[in-house]
Amino acid sequence: MSDIGGNRLQFRDPARAAAMAEMLERLVREIGRDPVSVMHVCGSHEQAIARFGLRAIFPRQLEVIMGPGCPVCVTDMPEVDEAVALAEDGVRIATYGDMLRVPGTARSLADAQAAGAKIDVVYSVAQAAQLAAKLDEELVFFASGFETTAVATAALILSGPPANLSILSAHKYIPPVMEIVAEMPQTRVEGFLAAGHAATITGCAIFERFVERHGIPVVVAGFEPLDILAGLGKLLELIRDRRAEVANMYPRCVRREGNLRAQEVLWKVFRTVGGRWRGIAHVPNGNLRLRDEWSHFDARRRFKIDVSRLWEFAPPSLAQSCICGDIMAGIASPSACTLFNKECVPDNPVGACMVSSEGTCRIWHQYGGQLDLRDS
Helix, strand or coil, rough: CECCCEEEECCCCCHHHHHHHHHHHHHHHHHCCCCCCCCCCHHHHHHHHHHCCCCHCCCCEEEEEEECCCCCCCCCHHHHHHHHHCCCCCCCEECCCCCCCCCCCCHHHHHHHHHCEEEECCCCHHHHHHHHHCCCCCCEEEEECCCCHHHHHHHHHHHCCCCCCEEECEEHHHHHHHHHHHCCCCCCCCCEEHHHHHHHCCCHHHHHHHHHHCCCCCCCCCCHHHCCCCCCCCHHHHHHHCCCCEEECCCCCCCCCCCHHHHHHHHHHHEEEEEEEEEEEEEEEEEECCCHHHHHHHHHHHHCCCHHHHHHCCCHHHHHHHHHHHHHHHCCCCCHHCCCCCCCCCCCCCCCCCCCCCCCCHHHHCCCCCCCHEEE
């Protein structure tokens, strides 16, 4: 809740939520299909949907799928292997806590840490820089996240970080992977709910060409319960009316053109390159890497990283049965995985979707799956 100019903004009003739920029911009836399938591409949306039990008030005919919106989950095994190889070579690594237990080909960073590697958990790239300033050794920041955290990494590079700090970028860029999902032959997605925080950087206009190419509407939404319900309502309206448009339902934070200064910082430091997203596919222009002029801060150029030695130690595992890729592509749900909540749990994750707090499997584990209170 907030108070602006004496007008109270409330985003968790049960009465409004009930009215919006009725609106969703009416809209899916008017669309006349079962199910109507839409996708959000943000772990924060899935967290809010699960935390507030929103699926309990969604129409039964409405299928809200979480797509590849967890940057930790889509960090590919070779990227994890690079960090593990550096750590095993004695290089100090700093990274976010979610990255520690993401499985690589043979080991995770947590495995390397247990074997004596020097690994520090930080909450921001700025904290990594502060740590580097206190050290008399090299520190590599294993950087993950989408546009929002990539801007923070870029801003630090431009500010002149300590000379002993380098970046191992696993940053990802969301718009290209939406193209991949839209083009999958088995996709059921009729509309996308785009992440409000990423759109604060990119703006909502970035989705206009996507909508023109694929004829699929995109609605930008925030993360409070009423934000999500309003975003879904607008998306269903567009689907009902067969209008392929971009709608901004998060105007208090998102502008059409986005944050131009943040975009300038981002693209001054990073360039897009193609690369594989774990479980999804090769995503053209989906990875963010440092430009050549910042190569002196690029860990891939500062160090010789040999990951091949890890491959021979890759154990036979349950990972072949993991369906994280299908889950992130919206083709399957965690409950369809034979490992979910059995062999694969947060203390012993088989797939990346169970590692991160933004992963679908982890969220479903924490909040009890696709809860529907109407059956209680």
